[in-house]
Amino acid sequence: MPINPEAVGATSSPSEASWSSKDSLLYALGVGAGVTDPTGFELEFTTENSQDITQQALPTMPVVINGSGGSGPNLMEVIGTFNWAMLVHGEQSVTLHKPLPVSGKATMVGKVAAIYDKGKAAIVVLENEATDLADGKPLFTTSMSAFIRGEGGWGGDRGPSGPRNVAPEREPDHVVSYDTRADQALLYRLNGDRNPLHSDPKFAELAGFPKPILHGLCTYGFTGRALLHAVCKGDPARFRQMEGRFSNPVFPGDRLDVRIWMEGDDAIYQTWVGENLVLDSGRLAFS
Secondary structure (H helix, E strand, O other): OOOOHHHOOOEOOOEEEEEOHHHHHHHHHHOOOOOOOOOOOOHHHHOOOOOOOOOOOOOOHHHHOOOEOOOOOOHHHHOOOOOHHHEEEEEEEEEEOOOOOOOEEEEEEEEEEEEEEOOOEEEEEEEEEEEEOOOOOEEEEEEEEEEEEOOOOOOOOOOOOOOOOOOOOOOOOEEEEEEOOOOHHHHHHHHOOOOHHHOOHHHHHHOOOOOOOOOHHHHHHHHHHHHHHHOOOOOHHHEEEEEEEEOOOOOOOOEEEEEEEEEOOEEEEEEEEOOEEEEEEEEEEEO
């Protein structure tokens, strides 16, 4: 069957996710923390036993925390059948209801939040709600949209349209630049995403790329670090919600330039590689 718009509202059964101090350290290293100053800046994210420093988790880490053991439906199967080669990661958001602990356990429930008909493509929005098992309170919410080419045209709701989180027509208030490593994708994949598109040259070539590309969520994590330090002064407790849209691929070794505009209680951002916009329609809500 093709995409099934009746799947909207389907939920998974609760599953349990757990992560450790080591997982938090690995995620931080995977998104570049500590590269420029490995024995100074960002030690709170890259070490667990530095004197007078308390380990913290980066606020974008929920994108790699996944539940297991649930008995409910696989949401990607519920939405119908499609060619996985036609799916690209469209947008991503993370909402922190409180700072993420460096280790913990959470109950996760997934939901098909929306399915939109874009004519020549379908957009599927999946949400994940995490509840902290330590106190029973909401911990974080993640949302991602999958853009599936060739699966639209059933006459359904087209969904939101038009520009969102548009950068002001002035110079950015901050520009933060990070160089990714040539082996960045090989390191980041240890957080769980073993898609060979990011590691296997022959697979990448079949997908139309000259070499393996960087995970979009790795670029997202680098950008989150830039926002954390430039906007939140390095304090994860001030980092509330981050959203953005992937617009172009990034290759390991590329230099990321994060341009940030302060707009009241929000920060609007874009991430560029040279003249290529790679993460657009970005917004950070902070306190």
